[in-house]
Amino acid sequence: MKNLLAMFVLLVGSALLVPTGAAKADGTPTVSGKWHFVFDTGGGDRAFDSEFKQDGDQVTGKWGADGNVKGTFSDGKLNLEFPYNSEEAGPGTLKLKGALAEDAITGDWAFNDYSGSFKATRVKE
Numbered sequence: 001m002k003n004l005l006a007m008f009v010l011l012v013g014s015a016l017l018v019p020t021g022a023a024k025a026d027g028t029p030t031v032s033g034k035w036h037f038v039f040d041t042g043g044g045d046r047a048f049d050s051e052f053k054q055d056g057d058q059v060t061g062k063w064g065a066d067g068n069v070k071g072t073f074s075d076g077k078l079n080l081e082f083p084y085n086s087e088e089a090g091p092g093t094l095k096l097k098g099a100l101a102e103d104a105i106t107g108d109w110a111f112n113d114y115s116g117s118f119k120a121t122r123v124k125e
Contacts, residue, residue: 029100030054031073034123039109040116049123067094076100078107086111 037048052061054073061069063084071080076099084094089112096118098107103122109115 029076031059031078031100031105034125035105035120036123037118037120039118041114042116050120063094071096073100078105084111089114 031052032054034049034051037050039046039048048064050061050063050067050069052059052069057072057074059069059071059073059078059080063069063082067084068082069080070082071078073079078096078098078100080094080096082094083091085091092112095110096107098105098118098120105118105120107118109118
């Protein structure tokens with residue numbers, strides 16, 4: 001019984017030491033990977049999927065099927081600005097500013113005359 005209790009304490013203690021957010025090898029957080037965004041809009045929630053690649057503080061990747069992401073991630077802050085063609089609103093520049101906490105990014109978006117808040121969650125693979 002003592003061995004079982006000791007094993008349980010060891011497992012629980014180890015689980016508390018495992019970081020929950022993704023990080024580079026040096027321990028700094030990264031936004032590389034797949035993300036699911038939900039925009040709060042006047043017409044209801046809009047969902048988007050993206051995939052980012054981070055190299056230093058530069059972020060590139062894909063937004064949906066045809067958006068080419070460009071921006072930066074530094075000190076926990078994401079700043080993206082890239083051309084995008086919306087099915088509903090036509091072409092324009094999509095701007096996102098947010099902060100990373102664990103496996104979520106929250107912030108604000110703007111596209112042409114539209115704006116609102118968003119929350120993104122990292123897609124577990």
